[in-house]
Amino acid sequence: MSRPGKDDITPARAPSPVVLLTGATGGLGTAVAAQLARQGCRVGLCARNASALDGLAQELEEAGAQVLPLPADATSPQDAAAAVERLVKHFGRIDCLIDNAGVEGPVGPSWEVPLDAWWQTMHTNVMSTVATVHAVMACFVRQHSGRIISISSEAGRHRWPSLSAYSVSKAAGIKFIENLSHEARAHGVTALSVHPGIVTAGLTTTALHEQPPSVWHARRTQWLQEQLDQGKGVEAERAARAVVAVALGAADHRSGQFLTLDDIPDTPHPGPRLPAGPGSTRTQT
Ligand SMILES: NC(=O)c1ccc[n+]([C@@H]2O[C@H](COP(=O)([O-])OP(=O)(O)OC[C@H]3O[C@@H](n4cnc5c(N)ncnc54)[C@H](OP(=O)(O)O)[C@@H]3O)[C@@H](O)[C@H]2O)c1
Structure with a gap:
């Protein structure tokens, strides 16, 4: 994926949005982190692997971004609370959660x-x-504003045989966001689920490069390959632009809904397209 460079990052205007991004070191997460940086956001980067987070943070900081690595298990209420506390202490606020770990x-x-x-x-x-x-x-309610973007999947909307746990968990996430949007509306908080498409990074490339341990894995990979052969793959940068557009408010009026990329007009970054950075192969496995 392309990384932002010094001339590619919108200078932070005070107060630039502060975003907590989980799953920041994955195929989609690194692209979203880079796009947030390009848009001048200050970003809390969360994943469990601290050294991968440090590497990503260093790359983004060298390009002029303001980021804070927050090693945490996002499933742990204690870790999640501590990460938010550190982020708010560091940047003074939090405006958006991009729940991308999965x-x-x-x-x-x-x-x-x-x-x-x-x-x-x-x-x-x-x-x-x-x-x-x-x-x-608690922060969002106090400040009477906030956005929650949950990275979802069509797997949560349709049957996804042989990936039942993934499918059922994503369906639960979609329903959670629907309910949350109603609970949080009076507090000025929006919540949306976003399906990023079949991203040509992360889980997709991991599946394409594995030695299938079972016939079921092989069939899943074959299906993915067919989708890509039919031109249905989405570059991580395109998906990231959509996610960040929603994180910055492009779909506030649709709070509670499940969005696909078709719902989110593409707004390519106007700056120069930069060559891939030193760590760009890390997530393109
Ligand atoms: N790739 C696709 O085609 C595609 C399509 C539809 C939806 N999605 C969704 O997009 C999201 C990102 O997927 P991806 O393809 O980028 O996957 P990925 O490359 O495997 O990245 C997953 C990320 O989640 C982090 N993570 C996993 N468990 C975590 C935990 N307990 N706490 C904190 N972080 C955790 C991982 O870091 P650590 O292991 O270090 O914690 C990693 O940064 C997922 O929600 C996925 O379901 C992806």
Whole structure:
């Protein structure tokens, strides 16, 4: 993915939005972090792997961005609360949560995959949303404003056989956001689910490059490859532009809804397209 450079980042105007981004080191997360930086946002970068976070933070800082690495397990209420507290202490406020952390989970018929792997996927994908929302809402209510963007998937809207835990967890996330948007409306807070498309990074490329451990994995990969062959893949930068547009308010009027990229007009960054940065291969596996 292309990284922002010094001339590519909108100088931070006070107060530039402060965004907490989970899953910041993944294929989509790094692109979203870079796009937030280009838009002059100050960003709290959250994932569990502290050294990967530090590497990303360093790259973005060298390009002039204001970021804060926040190593945390987003499913842990304690970690999530501590990350928000550190972010607010550092930047003085928080304006937006982009809940992007997620895992694919086990692949295969529901009764054949290990039950604990199925439940662990539910726990990761649902609790990372609920715990981070829980952590930011006190600030949002106090300041009577805030945006919550939950990175979702068509897998939560349609049947997704052989990826049941992923599908059910994403469906739960969509319903959570619907309910939250109503609960939070009176407090000036919006909440949206965004499907980024079949992103040609992150989970997709991980699946394409694995040695399929089962026939179910092979079928999932074959389906993904067919989608890409039909031109249905989405570059991480395109998906990131859409996510950040929503994070900056482009779809506030649709709070509670599930959006796809078709719902979000593309606004390419006007600045120069930069070559990939030194860490760009990290997430293109
Ligand atoms: N790629 C696609 O085509 C696609 C399509 C639709 C939706 N999505 C959604 O987009 C989001 C990002 O996916 P991706 O493709 O970028 O995946 P990815 O490359 O595997 O990245 C996942 C990110 O989540 C973080 N993470 C996982 N568990 C976490 C936890 N408990 N606490 C904090 N961070 C955690 C990972 O870092 P650590 O392991 O260091 O914590 C990593 O930064 C996911 O929600 C996914 O469902 C992706």
